[in-house]
Amino acid sequence: MSRFETVIGIEVHVELSTNTKMFCGCSNRFGAPPNTNTCPVCLGLPGSLPVVNEQAVRDAMKIGIALNCEVARSCLFHRKNYFYPDMPKDFQISQYDEPICFGGYLDVEGGRVGITRAHMEEDTGKSTHIGEGGRIHDATHSLIDYNRAGVPLIEIVSEPDITGPAHARAYATELRNVLRSLSVSDVKMEEGSMRCDANISLREPGGEFGTKVEIKNMNSLRSLQKALEYEEARQAELLESGKSVTQETRHWNEADGETHSMRSKEEAFDYRYFPEPDLVPQAPPLSLIEEIRSSMPELPASRRARLAEDWALTDQQIFTLTSVDGLLDLVSDAVERGTDPVTATNWATGDVLAKLKTDGVDADQSGLNGHKLADLCELVANGTLSTKLAKQVLITVMETGKGPGEVVEEEGLAQVSDESELAAIAEKIVNDNPGEAERYRAGEEKLLGFFVGQAMKATRGKGNPQALNELFRSKLSE
């Protein structure tokens, strides 16, 4: 570990999942054919004018409240001016010195992180560079899709309170959990609906802030941490060897695991911010702020406290349940149908999650729901299925969407618990294996497993193991 103290601040851009874009009525749907979700306003055609999306303003306030921010009674939009082909007006409507939310915090593992501000802005379009390497420098031409232009964004800026890469990841993870609980965004880093930029600098413990470097292009929480770890080490090495850190923006390259210089401070833009004259100040009435405040959903922190208290789950279980989309809903629904919370959670965080990961789908895309999970647990509890068979049934349920009962029926998986049927089987096995029976009777008790195994084989795994244990024990002691 180096002798320096790490200082990190994170800017997160979140695409809101409103029905329409920030300043026009175009659909805000991801994945439509290029340039189909466009109109004169989001294409920035001459003479077009922006109109603020009320839902986006409400979502912004919701986010601010969830992050313990103050919601401004009046806020302004500004124009951020710079030339960029992705940006139809060659300026971005954003917020500057009067954001809608400011002065909050988020408690995360590793310590509280201050939230400087959460402000509203519009997204840009997306370029595809056609040519050799798919990079702008060797492209023969570029294609622009303006479907994303004008999509509502919330930029959440943290204070430089983050003390290291792991803390940064914890912050981004918890922020994602909070945003997900608000149902305001898909918050998918791979799809770009949540994007993290980080500022990192090193300093002597307790000393003045060092020169900061901004890093971009981290497409997962894991790469956020990796990029910061790389950058932390790079800066420490520079400082240790008496060199200085250059203030610049660096690009994280996932492939080589390094950051690369994009532009230095000298090349930084002068954005010439000024109040957007086409929009009037936003002044949400107090009643609206109160309405939103009183209808806030349960946030992850209080949900975790509730789960620990009511369901007696471990921290790790709670963390998993609340970090993966839909998992908690699944368990909650099962518990509502009478399943024991710990049992349902064990299934959800174990086999269910493993299968979801293997298939690369979200919980709500699989064939399983809370109802079916409850049924499955019941089939195990009443002895119809062994745990082993239940795992097999679960896979089929998740793949086909069929009910567990139906799967058991179709595949004939019900456990054989019928005494007389099992007794007959046991009888036959004991008779067929006199040598082993003799040895057992002579005290080699571990051979019980052999007999049960033979019986399972004979029932193609459907024999009730407990019942078979009992049967063999009594039969062999006869």
Next chain:
Amino acid sequence: MSASTAAAIARSIREGQTTATEVVEAHLAEIERTDGDVRAFLEVLGGTALEQAKAVDAGEVTGPLAGVPIAIKDVLCMEGIATTCGSKILEGWRPPYTATAVRRLVEAGAIPIGKTNMDEFAMGSSTENSAFGPTLNPWSTGHVPGGSSGGSAAAVAAGHAPVSLGSDTGGSIRQPASLCGVVGMKPTYGRVSRYGLVAFASSLDQIGPFSHTVEDAAIVYAAMAGHDPMDSTSLPESVGDPVGAIGRGIEGIRFGVVTELAGDAIEPEVAAAFASAIEGLGAGEVSLPSFDHALSAYYLIAPAEASSNLARFDGVRYGLRIDAADTTAMMRRTREAGFGPEVKRRIMLGTYALSAGYYDAYYGQAQRVRTLVANDFGRAFEDFDILLSPTSPTTAFEIGERTADPLAMYLSDLCTIPANLAGIPAISIPAGVDSRGLPIGLQLMAPALEEERLFAAAAELETRIGFDAKPALTGGAE
């Protein structure tokens, strides 16, 4: 046709004395005969105008302006019709939508008969900054018609259309109205939707009418004013009955002359005509000291907003594109080739005024002056109901006279700029001619939203002045 008013034309069509087709044909013939002398039009919409006339004659379209030809400044978007803003940079662009103001007029029965010439992006006071050559003053073709809406002013003065639309950012309707001997009116900021008006300076731009009479101005204004959800700066207040205000007279109205707008800068002949026009009104005097700085403030605010509004003309999506090796070079070359010198000058000025380190001294200071101007108006309107001044310090100047001296050109708007900075309504009416036979204009200004009072007072002065001079155009020029 040139003497006919919109009110008279609509009436005679309604009463069956003539048809819309006859009216449109007569105006098209007049354009054919004399527009070679004036060059008011960039495009004559003969085909669509005759189609619309047929619809009026078939009774399919009714409304207060049914069958009335109207000329449209080429800064207003009309679906499928080339809109150039007097600039090469919009070459080939046909908007996919129609400006709210134009749509409302068409719904009221008005028939767009052509798109009129203007200073490029409405920047200028003589229409000499058009990329397509200057418009000439119908009263004397060696003189300018004023600007930037010179084409629309000249079209009405020449009898090419009884009414027309212009846009007024610092006087671009009132000043050319004054120089062309017609009525020109700028509504309260926010009264007429700016949706579809290609922006010059968003916080100052307003669409307004040109006409021969105050009544016609009120009719056109009434047809297009009122709240538009597509323009966030559009005012929700009721428009009232501006046409009904004509004939209410001036009883009880207290007139005040702004001394800062009637001093040494005013040409003696203009000052004399102004004095004689307001004789018998019992007008008092009011000094509004902040007006001495209004021109400077305007020439920071308007260019600042313009520098941002005009950024989108970059060759990426529409209009002119000059190809180059990379996108940045393409944008630079396109803008270099596409914009004229005055537009470039203002983009430079505005960019500078918004730059880091200069913002507060220039843009910030200008906004403070703007507040002072509004406060001064507020004070003056405590003692007076209507404020008076000459519209333009001089009558029409010669073609080329001020092109080499931007500052002399900027002074043309001395008297008109304060109303834009404060967002109040103002109107220019003809008040006589100078010794060379060139028209002189009188400006009336009213408090925000008091258009009814403005029209009532202007109509009364119009009657008292009894201006009946007409330009004599021989026709025959190319």
